Each structure stands twice: as structure tokens, then as C-alpha cells.
Amino acid sequence: MNLLDSTNIYDKQKFEWGEISWMHEPIDSPYGRLSVAQVKIYPGCQQEKHFHLGEEQLFYVVQGQGSFITNGKKEDVYKPMIVYIPPHSEHEVFNTGKEDLIFVVVYVPIKLIQLQKPYTVAAYKNIQDLIPLEILQNIKEQLSELLKLIIHIYDGNHQLLTQDNEENEFCKICSSMHPCNKRKYTSDSSNLLSDNMYKCDYDLIELEVPITLNDNILGYIKSGSFVLSNSEEIDKKIDAIQERLGIDRDPIWTIYKKIPDIIKSRIYVIQEHLVIAAQFTQVMLERSVFEQELTEKDNEILMSTKEKIQLKDALKKANHKIYHDKIFAGGANITKEFVYPYDVEIILENAIKELDLEKIEKSIDDCRNKYIDSENIVQEMIVVLSRTAMRSLENIEIISQMRKKYDKHLQQIKKEDPWEILKCFCMDCIEEYKKIRQSNRRELIDNINMYINTHYKEDLSLNLIAEIFYISPNYLSSLFNEKNRISFSDYVQNLRIEEAKKYLRSTPIKVCDIAKKVGFKNNSYFVNVFKKNVGMTPNEYRKNPIG
Numbered sequence: 304m305n306l307l308d309s310t311n312i313y314d315k316q317k318f319e320w321g322e323i324s325w326m327h328e329p330i331d332s333p334y335g336r337l338s339v340a341q342v343k344i345y346p347g348c349q350q351e352k353h354f355h356l357g358e359e360q361l362f363y364v365v366q367g368q369g370s371f372i373t374n375g376k377k378e379d380v381y382k383p384m385i386v387y388i389p390p391h392s393e394h395e396v397f398n399t400g401k402e403d404l405i406f407v408v409v410y411v412p413i414k415l416i417q418l419q420k421p422y423t424v425a426a427y428k429n430i431q432d433l434i435p436l437e438i439l440q441n442i443k444e445q446l447s448e449l450l451k452l453i454i455h456i457y458d459g460n461h462q463l464l465t466q467d468n469e470e471n472e473f474c475k476i477c478s479s480m481h482p483c484n485k486r487k488y489t490s491d492s493s494n495l496l497s498d499n500m501y502k503c504d505y506d507l508i509e510l511e512v513p514i515t516l517n518d519n520i521l522g523y524i525k526s527g528s529f530v531l532s533n534s535e536e537i538d539k540k541i542d543a544i545q546e547r548l549g550i551d552r553d554p555i556w557t558i559y560k561k562i563p564d565i566i567k568s569r570i571y572v573i574q575e576h577l578v579i580a581a582q583f584t585q586v587m588l589e590r591s592v593f594e595q596e597l598t599e600k601d602n603e604i605l606m607s608t609k610e611k612i613q614l615k616d617a618l619k620k621a622n623h624k625i626y627h628d629k630i631f632a633g634g635a636n637i638t639k640e641f642v643y644p645y646d647v648e649i650i651l652e653n654a655i656k657e658l659d660l661e662k663i664e665k666s667i668d669d670c671r672n673k674y675i676d677s678e679n680i681v682q683e684m685i686v687v688l689s690r691t692a693m694r695s696l697e698n699i700e701i702i703s704q705m706r707k708k709y710d711k712h713l714q715q716i717k718k719e720d721p722w723e724i725l726k727c728f729c730m731d732c733i734e735e736y737k738k739i740r741q742s743n744r745r746e747l748i749d750n751i752n753m754y755i756n757t758h759y760k761e762d763l764s765l766n767l768i769a770e771i772f773y774i775s776p777n778y779l780s781s782l783f784n785e786k787n788r789i790s791f792s793d794y795v796q797n798l799r800i801e802e803a804k805k806y807l808r809s810t811p812i813k814v815c816d817i818a819k820k821v822g823f824k825n826n827s828y829f830v831n832v833f834k835k836n837v838g839m840t841p842n843e844y845r846k847n848p849i850g
Contacts, residue, residue: 316532318564320348321403325567338410338568344369344398352395353566354451360388360410367404370397380406410568429458430514430522433591434584440465446524446580450573452563453527459520471528472558477505480547485509499574505540506533507562510570512577514584521588524581526573529565644670648684651725652692655732657775663729667722681721682713685728693732694773701735747772748786751779759798760822765791799823800836807845814841 316323321344344350344367352372362371368381372395373388379399380386386406388394398404430439439456443465447454456465477483485501501509507528514522545555565573647666654662674680693702705728712724751772755763768791769776783791799821806817818829833841 316564316567318350319560320350321345321398323566338571340408340410340568341365342406342408344396344404346398346401346403348398350396352393353569355388355390355392355394359390360408362386362388363407365405365407367398367402368400369404370399371395372397380404430584430588431458431464433521433588436464438587439584442580442584443524446576450526450576452529452573455525455527457523457525459522461523464522471562473505473555473562474507474528476544476548476555476558477503480544499577500570503528505559506530506537508565510574510577512574512581514581514588516585516588516592522584524577524584526577529563531565531567531570642674643680643683644674648687651684651729652688653775655688655692655729655736656773657778658733658736660730660733663726663733667726667729671722677721678716681725682716684725685709685713688728688732692773693735705731705735747774748782751783752787755795756798759795760802760820762824763795763822795822796832796836800833803829803833803841804837804844804848807841808848817841 314325316325321342323343324341326339326341342350362380362385364380364382364384364386366382368379371378371380371386371388374392374394378386396404443454443456453467453471454465455463455467458464474483483503485503485507487501499511501511508531509528510526512524513520514524541555541559545551548555647670650666651663653659654666670677670680689702689706693705708731709724709728712719712727716724751768754771755768765776765779769779772779774782780791783789783794787794789797802821803817806812806820807814810817812820814830815826818826821829823829823832830840833844837844839847
């Protein structure tokens, strides 16, 4: 008998208390959600207390009499009663008569909501590298409590990650004699559930669902062992164990009987819960990988000034799209009347970089009582400023610490003044800037000089360099004069003039073309600057290249 073979619609499960003859299971229903079975409970026997997770059931009593106890409430049943059992209930059945209690039951499992993948990322690590083991243990324990079944979580190499308070005594005995030989459950039907089932020689079955990320398997969620149906040879196999161990057969059978007997339709509900847990874990994996990739990308950006410009533009576009789509950080909806003060955001960003406390206080005070959605505005502004104004600190750890600190404030934003939270955030940003600038002024000017020495032939300006390095033009000018003992414009002109000398000495290129090559847009201006610095015109220098 193959319990997963959809072509055998009258397959039967036998238990100590009775038997279930299956007419069809979910795969045979045009709706994919229906199971129909005939349940027989022997005289004087009881179907043990069990939990209906998503199974909504309707019973029609065909023969005999007994008692249903649902969520502690007892109801006597007899032919031809119809009894309804709601989902998410605790249920047990007693046969109180002298003949078999027989009823037809229709199972209608509730379709569980499936989580969708929010985006695509590349997986390249183990699950335990991305999700703390305490979180995996918590998932395992909650799922185990819900299903009333032992649950395990493994990594991609089937190494157990979670700890168990309970152990399957029978499996422990078997593994002491020989390695576990569970293998994939085979079925002649098209039932996809069989792809996730494993069965051993003693008819113990486990359900396993992979935790995937794209095409990569990073781990598995697996149910503890249960029994669907015992083969005719199970008695001989139990006898073989007791002979090998030299103990009585009864203790082995007692241990074996502790393994849950699962009603066939219930395995679909268990499987769905495992899938939900796996997909929930997948979302956490995606989020973890995404955050790590963002961090790595940040580090790359800090090494490439061009990437900094691209990132800033992308963030502005993304921020615009967020408000265009009426979506706000934290999930709050924005009404059509909502107006976000982009001008204030830009002012605060520049004020932070310029260490201008007065401008920050004035801008924020001007906003008070001006906007109807202050809480959401401040939440979004802190998120944006964390990415823009603070990025030039070139220290991911500081940025992360600042975000964590103010995440706590934002959680209490309804109890605090939103604008005061924003003001404190901006002031803390300035303090971090002061620390960094005091310790890295020499490094900063070296990087600026290096950039100018590489790009002096391009269209450079004080404002452009200040924007690239996320500092104010005034601060750049002051720092440049202090460290280089020369103004920014004179420094760039000197580089261009020295390069022009090389062309004049070694090539016949026209003077107007040389001017363009070294970064001058106007030929007359180039000639005047060259004569001022060298003491002769470019043509005179070409004839007599001195100095």
C-alpha cells in the first residue's frame, strides 16, 4: 500500500484505536484543498487528543455511538448526526458503544498565506553565518509547540543547528546499532509532497523542507519522526532489535508506540507550516545578505569618489520614488495632501557638513507646526540624512551606531517631540564630524590632492571637489590653504601650466589645442595665465623652453 499514491483512493491507515479508509486526499480535489475519509473507531477505544491546525472538519455519523470532546466541551454523537469541528481546535473521540463507531469526515484545510520573495540576491554563506542560532532555535521551538511535533533545523550540509529537549528514544536505539538509513519516500503518483518525505526500515517518516536562497540550499527544516502506516514486517523487525539487544520485546514496542501516528490528511498541514517557516527564514536570510552587501558596497564607495556621486544621485531618485509611490519608512501611509520638505532636508544636510548649529536650529524651528505629519517627516529625514549627510564620515560603524541609537527614539516618537529628536540627531552628527575632522584632516587633504592631481585636466571647481568629499566649499578652501600653503585655484593652475610646458617642449601641437588638453576652456585666458606664471607666452616658451 502506498499512502501517497493518488490512484489508490481507498488506501487505509490502521491504528490501535481503529482505522481510516481514504476516499481521496487534496491532490484529487478540483480545489486542491479537500480530503474525504471513512473513520472507524473500535468499541471501547479512543482516538487520542489531537490538534486541528488548519483542518476544518465535518463529521457524518454512519454507525454506532460515542462522544466528541472539542476544546474541553463534550458532545454525545450517534447516527445520523452531523458534527462540525472548527479549525485550530483540540479534539478527541470515544466509542462508548458495543459496535464500531463509523463516520464519514470531510477535511477542508485552510489555505495558509505564502510569503513572497521581495527581491533577488546572491547566496554565498551558510545559514548560521547570516541568522543567529538563538533566532533559529526560537523558530524551531515555536513551530514545535504549534505542531505538537519535534522540529529540527539543519544547515546546508545537514549538520544539526538547533537543540532539542526531547529525543526519539527508538531512533536513539537504532543509531546505536547501525547508521540511520532514512531515504526519500517513493510514490508512483504525481504527489509533490513525496519529494519532501523520508522513510526508514521501521516505517518512520520525516518531512523535510529546504531553506533556499535563489538556487542555493542554505539549510533545512525537518519534522520529527511519525508513522503513517506499519508494514507487515514491522513485528519481525522489532523482534530482531530485541534479540540483538538481549532484552524483552515489550519495552521496545512501548518506546516505538511513543512515536506519533499521523492521520494522512494532517501531513499536508504540517508540510504547509514547514514551508511557511522556511520561507519566513528565507526572508530573514535575504535581508541579512542584502544588508551585508550594502555594507560591502559602502566600503567600495568610500574608495571610489565616482561611485559616491552615483550613489548620491541614486539615493535622491529612490527617495523621490518613495514619496511618489506614497510609501513611507516604517509602513505608514502618506495622504495625497502630504508634503515632504525636501528643501529643509538639503539645508540640514549641508548644515551638518558645515558644522552650522545655528542653521540647524533655525531650520527645524521654522518647521514646527508647519506640517501635519511631523512624525513621519522626521522618521524619513533621519533615515535619509543617515545615508547622505553621514556617509562622508567614512565610518560604517559610527553610522550604524547612530542609526541604532535613534531607532529607539523613533519607536517612542509619539511620546516625544519629533522635531527635538531630529535636532538632537543633527547635533550628534556634527559632533561625529568634529571628531573625524580633528583626527583626519591630514588624510583628507592628501586624498583631495590625490584626486586633483589625477583629474586636473577636467572641469574642476571648489564646489565640485567639496561635493565629492562631502564637505562645505568654505571648509575646503580653509583646509586647502592651511595644509597646502596655496589656494585651490592656484594649485590647479600650476598643475595645468606644468603639463602645458611638457606639450610645448615635446610636441608641435597648437597652443589652443594644448590649452584644451590641460583643462583651460579659453585660449586667451590660458595665454594670460601662462605668461603670468612663466614670464613668457606659450609660443615664446616653445622657442626657448627654460624653467
